[in-house]
Amino acid sequence: MCHYRETVRHTWFKDEDAYTRIYAEWDTFKGLLTQSIHGMTVNERLFSLGLLEEFDKLLPSMTKPRLRAVLFKCFLDDDNVEAIIRQQLKEG
Secondary structure, three states: HHHHHHHOOOOOOOOOHHHHHHHHHHHHHHHHHHHHHOOOHHHHHHHHOHHHHHHHOOOOOOOOHHHHHHHHHOOHHHHHHHHOOOOOHHHH
């Protein structure tokens, strides 16, 4: 999802209305997705968003910046991301 947003943000449209419509649709989609994962556990979010395998591959190396990037894709805030990383470091 982050890649899509960056693509749209850095795309030049000759028609400003087209850009506005595309960005509005993106915001709507993102809002619906966020609503659909509200109340899910982190594991459920990772699975639903297709990020579980990527997260599991990162655990042995405990690369904090990469773990943080994956967790942010799950619509978690900074405090939750840091708590999860601290927990994984203790268990790892």
